[in-house]
Amino acid sequence: MKQSKDPFEAALEEQEESPPESPIGQEELEGTQSHTAGGGLEDEFETSNAAAVPGGSNVKANVAVAKNKEDDEEEEEENMDVDLASKLPSSADPSKMEKMQSILSQFTEDQMNRYESFRRSALQKANMRRLLVSITGSQKISLPMTITVCGIAKMFVGELVETARMVMTERRESGPIRPCHIREAYRRLKLEGKVPKRSVPRLFRYLILSFD
């Protein structure tokens, strides 16, 4: 796979996208420092060893590295040092970190896998930037804007999936989430006002109907 990026900056890139007070960031950084970015495991679904955190962090570095390659046009100053990586989580609250540590240490393998997915997954900045450019018609989409919108979209996906799961428990169904659950979840989110409504096109739609 593409391994041109330093694993430390890859971890740094990943750290950038995650909350500062989570100790996983620390663990990963320590993990990646002890592993060289070897192997070509890009898709974490194919890895069964993601349970062990050091092994997992190695995989993470690879996934983050692969992601980094595509964000090349955004991040020009990519050659960063290890010291930067260790300086970053300084804004963490020590008591919160302790709590997180105690919780994380009690995770089962499944839970750890899922948490890892939760922390590491992100929408690609390049794709998001392309989408924003096409929507706004302007080429000047700054990097903070792209990152912000990626974060907002990720949280929106989270709300959708969690609401869909709630719908499933209400209907007493199990298994993978189906589109009908997502649609119901989307409807509920709209009622709560968490989805921006487009006011203008609705006007045109009524106008078109009135010509019949």
Place this chain on the structure above:
Amino acid sequence: MSNAAAGSSSKSKAGSSQPYETTSFKRKRGVFQKDLQHMMYGFGDDANPLPETVALVEDIVVEYVTDLAHKAQEIGSKRGKLSVEDFLYQIRKDFPKLNRCTELLSMQEELKQARKAFEVDEEKLASIE
């Protein structure tokens, strides 16, 4: 172009009879698909989410981002150019999102500062050698 047809039909599925942009953006299927699969697993779905579910979530997310960006643009046009502030204004009612965004932005600032400091150090090192 089957892509454009798929793109415009999926756009109309999203509920707008008049697309804002003149469909010069051929939205291919599965732009965010791989990332979305991991993300949905992380948020509580099955390890292998159904492909139709992922496609639907992608459509919904693209529509969400589109509406958000349009609203931000409407606000931003009054002030001049589009800025991050306009997006933050849109989600001001949603506290978790707002907090997360301010967190992300402050981390970006930190990173930028750290990178600048590092570059200065590198220069010094290079000049010494």
